[in-house]
Amino acid sequence: MNKLIIAEDILQEHEVKGYFEILRESVIRSRLTMTAVFFKLANSSQGTDIERNQVKNQISAFLKSKIRKTDLLFQLADGVHWGIFFLQSSDVEAKAFLKRIFAILKQEREFKQIALKASIAEIRNNNVSFEALLDSNKQKLANEDQPTWSIEQVTDYSVQPTEQVKVSIIEQNAIFRKVLETTLNHLDIPHFTLEVSTYEDGYSFLQSDSYKTGHMHLIVMNDILPRKNGLEILHILRNMPNEKKFIIYMMSERNSEGATLNAYEGGVDEYIVKPFNLRLLEAKIKRTFARFWL
Template identity: 35%
Template sequence: MPIINYQVLEPFYRIWQSNAVRLRMPTTVIFIAPYHNQKMQALPEVYQADFTQFLSEHVRQTDVIFEVPTMGWIGILLLGSKENEAYRLLERLSNEYQASERFFTLEAEKISFKASITEIRQADITFEQILTTAQTALGQMSETQELVYIPDYRQAKREQVKVSIIESDPLMNRIIKEVVQNLPLSSLDKEIRTFVDGEDFLSSDFYQSPHNHIVIMNDVLPRKTGLDILASLRSMPNDKKFVIYMMTNRNAESAMIDAYEKGVDYYLVKPFNLKLFSAQLKRMFESLW
């Protein structure tokens, strides 16, 4: 595993993190500060090189190992991994290092290390910010403390999702809206709008924004039908932003197949169980966001 300077890593990290956040993947950074003796002095250069080489030989193939020469630190970038995976990796590295006879002591004093773990779920956090935060956290550790978790960037920023409910029956319209409103989604802000027919929806600009958009609609509607709406949405260049539920009284196999072939994601035959529908919606949101 090649070892790179952290400054070379910065451009790669920015590109990776932008895509990771978009795909809802975590990134975790470990900073390791090796030292020896009770004064916690930095390792001499030859031992630092050996320690870094040991780490490079024992990390996973998907991990990126780098150096921060000004601080004498070694870092590990764990792509698509959470902080608990980083902890298990550190635990394994520590055990394998302790069992290694390659280099165990420096002038009869045990070589040890302190470490920080930072899980990142935000796209706009720079590598310098992560490094500075870790420097502060490691500097504040007590003599007996070996590991610190840094929670500053673990929480993903809230995103907005739009929900359109298109149903001519006022009671059903209100019930579906209440189901969506009551969904416990911690990372999303839902903007919900109801429509009584297809023309009302298609003449609005509510669905034109780039936000991810859930459409829950009846198949039979005044003026524009559910299939008309479906055709319009699926003809848009960014139609992948839509998740479309079709409610219907028809349970014929041919009608279901036709709806799915035209782009429906979920087909709901009335009457349907609202608790199951709520659970399905919640699972759908969690899988996408």
């Protein structure tokens, strides 16, 4: 029997597991989707050993020529399955890629011996092992009723995890502070749970040490506060090594262009002039968090 010929630089199944585990965790840290695509050679038993090996090598070379530099192509140990990890891509983008390369393979005479079928698995959480991912997709592709050039879908790993967000309200007025607390406690944001704390001034917020945790942290604060005002807190937070975890909303009674520019240049994400409609605040917060899952 002839030894299987592999296209140069194609990773093999045993080499990919470590890469996958790193990529899987980056899905959680970066909140970006990864999609895995698997192919199966539908007519792998046809022809001589040499002809079959040539077809497999041709498929590897073709797939390698069509992926981006950020995508990871590999061949499974059985020699009749291939996989691609598409980074920062959804199943919609993966389907478009499959339709495009299937059209090329079916039209070009040099690929007339090739017939493929494919499966797609969008990954939005880290509750999947490399072995489970391979098994679930290989089972889909083992279905004899699945015609060639068709695309199956595995949906087991597409549920987005829920992330806890710290919320700090820093407002001197006790009544308005309570109104804000009630509003944010009742705010429903998909994929996030809010843990709301309130402070009457900047000093008590800094003494709490709540801002030193690793959680994403939404700050809703007034610009004028006793004992450490809002601009001082803004400066402290934006000079922390992990300052990107903070989403900072500043409330102010000052509606001047200078005050607004000063706040944005200092690093606020939203500047809201008092008085304001609470529904506007809710809409802004929902839109901010929706961007993490676009």
